[in-house]
Amino acid sequence: MYILRILAVFAVFIIAVKLLRKYQKKIKFFTTGFDSRFSFSEISLLWQTAVVCGLNDPLSLFWSMPSLSRCISEIKSGADRAGKTGDGGMQRLLSKLYSYRTHIESAASDKRGLSSTRAFESGLRLRIVLAGKGVFASKIVNNARELTVSIPLQNGQMSVEGKDWIGKSISVYLWRTGDARYIFDTTVIGSGVFFGKAVLYLKHTEKLLRTQKRRAIRTKCNIYASLFIIKDKVIDYNRVETQSGYRCLIEDISESGAMVRIGGKGVPNIQLKMQFTIDGKLIIMFGIVRTVEYNSSIDQSRLHFECVHIEPQMKNQILSFVYNIMSPEERKAYELFPADEDSEASSEYENFTDDEDKTEADDIDDEKSEGDGDKFAFELSDTDPPDMTDSLIGDMLGNE
Known part of the structure; x- marks a missing residue:
């Protein structure tokens, strides 16, 4: 009887080991999924998607951006086919x-950070603070034995x-650009030509x-949109505007x-509704103008x-x-109609940041901003719609 019990325990142990080996990847996948705050049903769907995508290592979904992007594409495609979008x-x-993909990309960006001023490339714009001035x-x-910078100017002087x-x-x-904001203290060791x-x-x-103040990942684009100034105290987030607004370029x-380009001089602190389409799908964003960069030329x-x-x-x-x-269907349509046909035309425009006037929202009180609403609308409606603009313009310092 004692021998039978030992044999039974041994048999159970062997079966457990075999099951553990067989489902080791799946167990580790689910454990990692729970650690990443996904629910059981969501992890099950991710596992099934990994199998459909033929990923050799399903765990790569939790650390590889290409694998995760492929997985999201498959899930989107499946939802579209099933009408569950x-x-x-x-x-x-x-x-x-x-959100998890943003986390992975931000973590990768953190590892790319620079640790010395010797790595800075020429052309980077600086803001220099001199005590009392x-x-x-x-x-x-130039960047060699010393960091060479142009003579610092205040208001162009x-x-x-x-x-x-x-x-x-x-x-x-x-x-x-594409990295983060850097701050450092140093000493001026000389001047010259x-x-x-x-x-x-x-x-x-x-x-x-x-x-990195902003954790959202941005991408360059050329998308025309309509702007509407929000004047109602109670905002209807479900309302779709059918009248034409003030044309702008995202x-x-x-x-x-x-980042939105308009004709005329913009005003900060204005509440706006922006309506446009992406891949034929309606997008409505509600928000506020935080900063304005105006180029008078x-x-x-x-x-x-x-x-x-x-x-x-x-x-x-x-x-x-x-x-x-994109789902496979969207990608086929996208390949038939390239999005960058006007890229050559965009290069004709001069650098926007020359002779610019940057206005911060905090510099203008609420009263003034509300009073300038009509002026802002007039300048938008009274200006010809902007053409395609330089998509390669570097972000103005602080445009995070």
């Missing part, structure tokens, strides 16, 4: 997947001469502070906001639009566009 549960799952604009013109900078401790702020232009020489440092976009403004409300399905559609995730 508008299903609440499906949209919640897509929101989680997009204020904020100055400059840019990197040289208010502090080169020799007066020598020996001064300064704080430097810069935004590196570089290729005929007055410059300062800064001491290199390894102490960089890297910050130059980059994320689920949390956009071409009489156009770039609005830093912050989204405060967007429906989940529309948000997921934007994220699909940002991450270039």
Whole structure:
């Protein structure tokens, strides 16, 4: 009897080991899914999708952007075929997947961060703070034994001469496109002339502070949209505008906001509704103009639009566009009609950031902003619609 019990326990142990080996990948997949805050049903769908996609390592969904993008594409395609695109549960799952993909991309971006000023490339725009004198604009013109920057200017004027900078401790702020904002303290060790232009020489440092205020991932685009000024105290988020609004051009976009070009001089602190389509699907974003960059030479403004409300399905559609995730059917249609036919025309425009006037929302009180609403509308409606613009324009420092 005792021997039979031992044999039974041994048999159970052997079966358990075999089952564990057989389902080891699946068990680890589900454990990782729970750790990543997905529900059991969502993890089951992800597992099935990984099998359909033929992924050799299903766990790669939790760390590989290409694998995750492929998985999202398959789920979107399946939902479209089953007519469940508008299903609440499906949209919640897509929101989680997009959020997780953003997390993976942000983590990868953190690892790409620079640790020394020696790695900065020429051309980066700087904001330099000199104690007692204020904020100055400059840019990197060379990076060798010292960091060579153009003479800092205030409002386009040289208010502090080169020799007066020598020996001064300064704080430097810069935004590196596609990376993050960097802040560092250094000392001006000399002044001189570089290729005929007055410059300062800064001491290199390894102490960089890297910050990323915005966690949303943006992508460049050229999408025409209609703007509507919000004047109602109670906003109807379900209303679709049928009248034409003020035409504008979206130059980059994320689920949390956009860079918008308009004709005329824009005003910050204005509440706006922006309506447009992506891949034939209606998108409505509600938000506020946080910052305005005005270029008087071409009489156009770039609005830093912050989204405060967007429906989940529309948000997921934007994220699909940002991450270039399309179902097989959408991809076929997209390949028939390329989106960059006007890219050559866009290069004809001059750099917008020259002679620009940047206005912050915080500099204008609420009373003034509300009073300027009609003026803002007049300037938009009274200006010819902007053409395709330079999609390669670098972000103005601080445009996070």
